[in-house]
Amino acid sequence: MKYIIAVIQPDRLDEVLDRLSEKEIHLVTVMPVMGRGRQKGIAEVYRSHKEAGSLLRKVKLEIAVNDEFVEATIQAILVGGRTGNIGDGKIFVLPMEECIRIRTGETGGTAIG
Amino acid sequence: MKYIIAVIQPDRLDEVLDRLSEKEIHLVTVMPVMGRGRQKGIAEVYRSHKEAGSLLRKVKLEIAVNDEFVEATIQAILVGGRTGNIGDGKIFVLPMEECIRIRTGETGGTAIG
Amino acid sequence: MKYIIAVIQPDRLDEVLDRLSEKEIHLVTVMPVMGRGRQKGIAEVYRSHKEAGSLLRKVKLEIAVNDEFVEATIQAILVGGRTGNIGDGKIFVLPMEECIRIRTGETGGTAIG
Amino acid sequence: MGNGAKTAKLFLCAMVLVAAAASCGWADPPAGAGAISSGDTAWVLVSAALVMMMTAPALALFYGGLVRRKNVLSVLMQCMVVLCLVSVQWVVMGYSLSFGPDHGGVIGDFSWFGLRGVSASSSNSYASTVPHQAFMVFQMMFAVITPALIIGAFAERMRFGPFCIFILLWTTIVYDPVAHWVWGKGGILSCLDAGGNSVKGALDFAGGTVVHVNAGAAALACAIFLGKRKGFVDKLSPPHNLPFAVIGAGLLWFGWFGFNAGSALGANGLATSAFVATHIAAAVGGLSWGAMDWIFNRRPTVLGMITGVVAGLVAITPAAGFVSLTGALAVGIGSGVIPWVFVSIVKVKMGYDDALDAFGVHGIGGMWGAVATGIFALVSVNSGGSGLLDGNGSQVLWQLKAVGLTAAYSFGMTFGLLKLVDLVATLRASEHEEAVGLDLTQHREAAYTLVD
């Protein structure tokens, strides 16, 4: 089982979610984040004071999947999230040891989906 | 050491925190997230335009624990978070290699609590 | 490759980001969280009703790095984040198996930076 | 929710009918008496606009900021609907029932149904220097805000359909008679007999009893009838947006000048005196509540300050046109202390869930204000009222009578109406609806996006 974390552009979220659905990956957790990356932040200016302004709004997705779904998940995110511009973001794959469904107490591969 | 991630219903947060405290698990990080799961989102309607509306408000907890606390943590979340309805959420257990307390620089098992 | 998670005091963020930059660690994802730790929360009072008030505002950083950067990252966070008071927070190091840059599809160590 | 949609269809049809009905008559009303003053008319119209603004956005924000994120829209919606619904009820029959020709001191009648005979150009003896319709529309805003105040009691757990029905019944069966008792010519508590002559009666300059005691008692009934929110008292999130509540309080204060000083029905010395008294009571109410917080809870809180300000405004409402500076200061101190004690101690002991303290602030504050009016009213301020300090102790009894009668009637009738409506359509949101929040379940909307 893997825990996949992806940071994407906010306006690609709907697209990525759709692509994931197409591959039968329905369960996702989403949250707003700020990111510092290669994409240059736009320096904000408040009453002529320039902010460092290195942080940009991004969206983070977290998806726990069984091993056989890892590739499909990555592909879906790549297809949905890619614009080809700097700032498209990253996918991180972490190992996961256990998954439990709170409602039923089920564990492991069956709990994940 | 494990890094436990749980996604729960927002209104179960206080209950889960209490259950965790009872088991002497005090240190927790909490954040609001949106989740797409089996629970059908309620389709929002704005001026007769129906949103896809698949994302629901959830709360995510992250708890780093020593191995001997894993079971207790999971149990506390299960007891506090379960309503028996779809949407109760999941617990994910990830391996963790190191933990450092910023204040003291302590590492490992002693830093965790 | 490691996935480093740090929870710090909100007002240390700028400092930590600067320290990280100095060590050539530019890529970071940041988000606001609430934390329950050893630092006693301040009990809020609303119309004489005291809240449990155990949750305090914190900031979470997530940084994916190649193994050789782990130490530098931790040091930067320790230096930038430490005030010496309870509540300074923690650093968690998780193993990471893969990293993919969405824009190019690159993977592994080259994708991380 | 078929019920709801049906109710909605009924709305639409009813309004078409009302439009049709109103179309007979109204056009050229028999002239009243008294020359229209442009200054007084400007003042009354501005005041009416200010009081309208108190319901939305002021009260809506004040209440909306105090609930949880998932219910804020439901509170805003309830305020908007009360504003719309009661306005229509008022022109159709509410005004006539409240201020129309008296029947036994208890209620008006349908003589002015659909504003028949309520002239836009000439005045009525209720307010002899402004058009009759200006008086009517000013009074409308009071009828609107009263049920809106009750929302605070049942916030976060009432279903929307039954809410609408309840409000419509409540304004007709509770507000209209009570307004008639106190303000209508010939009303049992009124200072005017059916012929418009001055008689002994309860003093209520701008609605301490009619609006606040009335709404407060109804709020208590609602809180008890609907029961506690899940998680009450210790597992409830704090106010989701206190700045909203502060904006709301600021705008309420602003609007209250229309409410109280506007009740002089002219731009004159009485309006000025009421304006000053209103402002001072609000300021002192805020300071006193803040001081109580500071002394007993170790810190003065913003929520405390604005609650005290509102309590001060509530308490000065019946008194504004009757008391001097001394009275205003005294009313202010009392309204920072008495509701504070009630909300912080008594309420907690009683254990009911009045979500936003509609009873604690408006009910208790209104009662204090009504009694204080009986104590501090001075003939030197307003020849129409003298109180205990002027040696007229009986006025206090009149005030108590008005408060008692109104509170009892309002509490009892509200309870009855809730039971009635509950038979037709369950009032209380289901456990699931409450957990998910009223915004999504009742209105299919979310107040804020998390991501974009």
Add this chain to the structure above:
Amino acid sequence: MGNGAKTAKLFLCAMVLVAAAASCGWADPPAGAGAISSGDTAWVLVSAALVMMMTAPALALFYGGLVRRKNVLSVLMQCMVVLCLVSVQWVVMGYSLSFGPDHGGVIGDFSWFGLRGVSASSSNSYASTVPHQAFMVFQMMFAVITPALIIGAFAERMRFGPFCIFILLWTTIVYDPVAHWVWGKGGILSCLDAGGNSVKGALDFAGGTVVHVNAGAAALACAIFLGKRKGFVDKLSPPHNLPFAVIGAGLLWFGWFGFNAGSALGANGLATSAFVATHIAAAVGGLSWGAMDWIFNRRPTVLGMITGVVAGLVAITPAAGFVSLTGALAVGIGSGVIPWVFVSIVKVKMGYDDALDAFGVHGIGGMWGAVATGIFALVSVNSGGSGLLDGNGSQVLWQLKAVGLTAAYSFGMTFGLLKLVDLVATLRASEHEEAVGLDLTQHREAAYTLVD
């Protein structure tokens, strides 16, 4: 963006010139006629302040709450800039072009350039009981809000520099003539001939045609010209802050009393009548839209309610001073139903992206109101206007003529102006600017912090 900075330099220079130019003349204007009434003046000044408040913060909030987080400042900024820019244009020449001496029924002239001859102390025959400048400044606020309404159509995708140029051209070339046609003495649609005598013309009490149909038609042109936002229609985030939109709607309602009842230009029976009609149409508009939502979308929504309220206010605007309660109720029902159908069904079929329904609400609502005025105007309410119900069917034709002419002129000219401006500076934000959001790309600011 060198273009932008250049425009900015031009601004500064232009303003210095204007100040210099205005300095010749103006000082001691030839006195008009009519005694100034302090009550009427108080009312008109308050009304002007209220209408100013409608553009910022009311409309700004209403619109700003409905867009995405990354564009909210751009909408607020556009409202502020319109307010500033058009105010200056108005005193320089807009007022003169709109209300100055008539030329062929089509436009005023430059006689009152820089307010030359527009007295602050004596009145003009447009409003005989208030200072001429009070009338001027009241009218200014109408000139301001009209282009601000159009913002709803092109929200989230127009670059800021060209926007400023467009607004300045639009107010001069579209608003000023249309205002002259309908309200100027001698205007082709006006009820006053060049000598100020009553003649047959279109009825538009407070700007149903001049403001709403005009802005609505321009909005449609903008939506079509600029094209759809990326992600339209299914990949767009919902309103980022609905409570803001509700505050905005509440304040719009409050301000609209100045808009409509202020248009009586005095604190009198007519103002009172317009006040009541305005309030009732708003209330019924809200209820009707809510009912439509409930019936056809299963739930009444807050956004629906406030949209209906605004539609009701839009539709009653031309009618406020001409119709009785019946008319107001009818106008209200129509404005909850007709724009609802348009926005929910017709617009969807047509497929253009009018981001915040500026055409659907103001255009369609304004048209309905204009026609309804022709139907429901009663001489018993206002001797200056009779409609179909009074047996004067020809009034409906006048109304249709005014709507048709205004809509056609506004739509055509707007399209032309957009093309023109687009030649000089691209109107549409680049794909990247749209993705990152206008706040950061156009203004280097973020509306909210995420962390601190």
Add this chain to the structure above:
Amino acid sequence: MGNGAKTAKLFLCAMVLVAAAASCGWADPPAGAGAISSGDTAWVLVSAALVMMMTAPALALFYGGLVRRKNVLSVLMQCMVVLCLVSVQWVVMGYSLSFGPDHGGVIGDFSWFGLRGVSASSSNSYASTVPHQAFMVFQMMFAVITPALIIGAFAERMRFGPFCIFILLWTTIVYDPVAHWVWGKGGILSCLDAGGNSVKGALDFAGGTVVHVNAGAAALACAIFLGKRKGFVDKLSPPHNLPFAVIGAGLLWFGWFGFNAGSALGANGLATSAFVATHIAAAVGGLSWGAMDWIFNRRPTVLGMITGVVAGLVAITPAAGFVSLTGALAVGIGSGVIPWVFVSIVKVKMGYDDALDAFGVHGIGGMWGAVATGIFALVSVNSGGSGLLDGNGSQVLWQLKAVGLTAAYSFGMTFGLLKLVDLVATLRASEHEEAVGLDLTQHREAAYTLVD
């Protein structure tokens, strides 16, 4: 914090005493002279309400939106407390000290203590057509907003208890005398001698010197005395909620019509002229600041626009009733340019931490306005004032004298008072309090929930 609670107890006791004290006298005041005009009274009361609204919620929002999330409530609280505290001080003695019988041109006295002799029904010669109390309450709102403006300088780092003491001292020892100098009969800078006859003096129509220069100089003293916030200048988060600041600015603009046009103390030509001048200066101020941003920072910003608008309003305050359109345009341009240069360049060089630019905008803007009044005042606009353009160069000297005296006195006394208060109770929040935020540490509240 025992200190705080003790202060709070003192509040409560003091207020009871005040109520008692005020109860002797006041009742039936000796009548003044002049017939009350309902139109003028309506206008002054509305204006007083508008100016009250400027402090809360308008200024509170403007300031509150610009600070960090953890301090927003502390700013709102400070605004509310100033409003409450100064209102009470004013009726007790502030009004008497400011406008009561003159003593040596420096200060009034306690003749009108507790409003003794300040009639609600008859007028005083300060304003002969409205009740004396209406004038008093209108002036009260100026006394309220002045210290509230200073909050911008020490935002995010002042402890609440000492803040309260400081404000009370400041309004009594700084505001009241300065108001007397400029507006009181016989004041050293006043245009009225002790007998009420016109004499040479400084022109300050609505408080450019009394309010803005005064508050600005005090703000500078506070910024210097309290020192920099931790993280200043590069590690401070940007404004946490700019839309709040925009709402605040919009409402300030709206309220400023009461501030400036209300200062005509009647609904007449002068009010109209002041209304127009106010509006135009605000608009041009916004445009000019926007243009400066565009030229020198590459993008026009929303924060810049609204800062310019406020600067324009500040600068036109002393001039509103004295200048023509030309003057208003010139004042507006200057107030977009001069404070911009100061805030963007001079302040940065000087390096003090005036958190929200209270000195930069109100101090500098107020000085510019005061001088500009001396330049652009025209007898043709107001027979009471002529400036350089009218050939009366000495007026500029009077203006400079007023500015200099006020700024010096205010700066010096403020510094002294801060030192004094600091001896009793530390003004500056501890490092820990500043890091956690004032909301939690001073008030035990959080503005927003993160989760629910």
